[in-house]
Amino acid sequence: MSDQFLQTKMESNDRSKISSESLTTQEIGGQDFSFAILADSHIDPNVPERSQHLTDIYEYLTLQRQPQFILHLGDMTECGLPHEYKEFEALIPSTFREHLHVIPGNHEMRWDEWAGEKYKQLFGITPYSFDIRGVHFIALDPTEPLREPGYFTKEDLAWLSKDLSALKSETPVIIYLHYPIGEHHYFICNEDKFLEVIERYNVRAVFSGHVHEENKWEQNGATFFSLPAIKKGPFFFWVEKKNNRKGVPILSIFSGETKEQLQEPNLRLFTEIPLQGDRPAALERPHSIVVQSKTTDASLTVGLDQGSKAISVLYQFWPEYTWAGKTDGNWKRLSSSKDEEYPLEWKTDIAMNEMPAGIYRLQVRVVNARRQYWDEFLKIIVPEQGQANRLKKLLDLEEPIQAGLEIVNESPGDPPLVVAATTSGQVLASTLEGKVLWTFHAGASILGTPQYAHSGNLIIFGTKNHRVYALNSSNGQEIWSYKADGAVLATLVIDYSQVIVCAGRQVLSLKIGSGLQNWTTALGGFSAGMPAVDERALYLGAGDGYIYSLDKTTGSLLWKKALDLRDRPFSKLIYSPWGTKAVIVPDNRDKPSIVLVSTVAAAYGLNRHSGEIIWTCKVSNPYSAPLIHTLEETRAILINEWGNIASIDPYSGEIFWETTVPQRIFNTSPIASGNLVYITGVNGLLMGLDLSTGHIVDQHHFSTDYVYSTPVLHGNQLFLAGQDGSIHSITVKRA
Incomplete structure (x- = not known):
């Protein structure tokens, strides 16, 4: 640790405004208005009472209140499926269609095979802002494709700063987003960046949903709210902007619940907050x-x-x-x-x-x-106890990294490269010391790990805007690209002269040298994990609850196996193997041929020839690939999202040891280094476990932001990346 750390007030930044309309000339004390706030309707045609709750609210607002506009704070639908959006749209009264302002929640993004495309087609881009009679409203969207929590990117924060900067100092600001910020909420790991931006402005209220509870807390100069969920009943907030008896403009916020008799709604005053004057805890x-x-x-x-x-x-x-x-x-x-x-x-x-x-x-x-x-x-x-710091920062890209890192060795005489990809679409290659050699901008999020094809020295990856790119690994120049029919959210697989691509509800094969299509096969649901390939077939999971085995030469179906089929589309989707990273177990003459796959409920050992379930195990994380190692005998390391780790016999499912690590684990896969297995926790803790016993023998906290990126090992150096865009290297230990 250095001798001293000091944090003082942030210096002002150069900011300019982006807004949907110019600020009116009316001051804060201008004309009164009212609006309603809704949250977490979770519309699912299979659960009609939720639609009825929303209908009841709309009927009450239409007959009794006539708001100037309505805000919806996300989780409009259960999982962003087209029939859910259709139902949600059909419920909106014609009088409100032009006055309903929505933002997505995690349920529009967490299992979304379209990666936000459907939302944008229906409701437009985010973030956005607008002005009503002297009050400025800002809609923020920190959601991320296929992720549960949110994150404020550099672009998000820059937009917010610009939007706020041109306002008059006295202009009251109301912000709404899906995730609660502050108090005891930890849904956005870099919420401190948001608080730094808003502290210099007259932000008076921040409204959120997500937690399905009514709450209020005052911190960092503003009053924060969470709303109850329409999913649980016809709940809403009614807000009136007016002047109090002293002439001070205020917001009166009412907690509402509609009743069967619309003439007698339950509408109670929840709180009142001033729009000028002293700010909470300033x-x-x-x-x-x-x-x-x-x-x-x-x-x-x-x-x-x-x-x-x-x-x-x-x-x-x-x-x-x-x-x-x-x-x-x-x-x-x-x-x-x-x-x-x-x-x-x-x-x-x-x-x-x-x-x-x-x-x-x-x-x-x-x-x-x-x-x-x-x-x-x-x-x-x-600091490290009794030794020099092993952790070295190589790069700070300031863009979220969720894809795993890749090491490229073009030829024995050339130095290896570290390849990284960001959710803003940047791909770069650097030396092991952090010198950037080239950068390529794909223009859309990259969630799957870029793959290196020795044949042709190519870096190949997919993006959420349906593109597959092949770059020259020496200079980053584009060699070819292919436009698929769906978002490419999965990690590609290189198999000799072909690359296997999952794009939406299709899997296809492309020629590595040209990007031309060999074959394509439709699936019953989307796939965003990683296929596995053996000498004759490929294996992958989909959002319809099935594992598929396809002939890798023709794409024809060999077999498919249902793992967890449920009645409701939402339940079927979240319990399906859509995110599984399948792994082939090496063949053993006396053992069945096994492919490892997972759902959120269980891991499975399937017979590769028939799809028969040989064994199941409750230690399961579909977003992390099992690690196969042969330290003593062939073993598989399985992990689950709760930090449970198990070493098993991959042929029988027999468990040899189990342990629980201090952090939860999402999307990152275990990496073997000699006698140790390294695992990265979602809160930035790197853990080295003895492969024989499961005991933790090495730990280092390398990030303060969420971590989804699988590290990569070169020699005794492990390269790691976090959501904050930092890339580090650390010298690993040996057991």
Whole structure:
């Protein structure tokens, strides 16, 4: 750890505005208006009561209220299927069609084979903003394709900063998005960046859904809300902008629930918030946060400004086992002088000697007598004990990386390259020391790991805008591209002279040298995992609940096996193997020929020739590929999203050891290094486990943002990437 870390107020950035219309000349105290806010309708024609809940709300608003507009905070549908969108659209009264402002939720993106295309076709692009009678509204969309939580990209934050910057200082701002921010919510790991942007502006309210509960909290200068879910009943918020008796413009926010008798709705005043004047906890913002190293721990000092009415100051490290969820956290108190009613300096010691080395996010919360609070965040480095830091930052792309990294060895005499791809569509190759050699911009998200084809020295990958690209691995120049019929969300597979591509509900074969199509086969659902290929067939899962085996030369169906078929389309989809990364188990003369596949409920060993289920195991993560190793005998390492790890006999499913690691695991796959298996947790903890026993023998915290990217090993160097776009290398240990 360096001697001192200091966080102070952010300096102003150069900002300009993007808005859907110019600000009107009316000031804050202008004409009154009213609007309704809806959330989490989860429309599914198979569950008609949800449609009825939404219909009841619309009928009440039409007959009794006539709002100027309506906001819907996402999760409009159950999983973004066309028939769900059709139902949602059919329910909208004609009088509201031009005045309904929506944003997507995770249920429009988490299982979406169209990667947001259907949403944009129906409702337009996000983010966006508009003005109503002196009040500025901003709709944010931090959702990500095939992911549960959200993330604010560099482009998201730049847009928000520009949109806010041209407003008059007194203009009140209302923001709405799907995920709650602050309090005990941890759905967006870089929410601190959002809070930094809005703190200089008159942001008065932030509305969200997702958690299906009515709640209010005041922090960082604004009042934050979460709404109850229409999925559970005809619930909504009714909001009136008006002046109070003192002439101060306010928002009166009512919690609404329609009744069978529309003349007697349950409409109660939830709260009122001013649109000008003092902002919640604004005086509690720390002017300094200093962490200073000591012999075995560190000291934390928080300095407050004159005027602060803080009654307590707390800190915690970002909760490690929480992913896309809620938690009360592990808050600890700082101490202050007892001689002052409202002290301006608070201190404590932080015990970090038992924490794995690496980078952490420290969260400081200053609470005043009104139970309002201000949160600040800073990064803390815990050093390696008794040795030099093994972790080195190679690159900071400032764009989310979700695809796995790839190592390219073009020829024995050439230095190897690290290839990375981002969700903004950037692909680059760098040396092992971090020198960028070339960059290619595909223009759309890349979620599958780029693959290296030795034949032709090509880097091949797919994008969500239906394209497959082949690049010259030496200079990044495009050699060929292919336009598929659906989004390419899966990792491609190189098989000799062909590349196997899953695009929406199709799987197809392309010639590696030219990109020309060999064959194409339709599936019953989309596939966004990774196929496996042996000497005669390929194996992949789809969103219809089936595993498919296809002849790899012709694409003809050899067999398909139902793993988990459920009645409702949504249930069938989420319990299907659409995201499985299939793995071939090496043939053994005395054992069945096995392919490993997974759903969220179980892992399966299937007979590759017949599709027969040989064994099942509850340790299962369809988004992570099992690791096959032969340290002693052939074993498979399985992981699940809850951090459970198992070593099994891949021919019988017999479990040899099980263990649970400190973090949950999503999308990253295990990597073998000698006698160890390395696994990356979703909150940035790299863990090395002994392959024989499952004991954790190495740990390093390399990221403070969510991690979905599978690392890659070269020699004794492991290369890692995180959602923040940073690429690191670390020297691995040996058991």
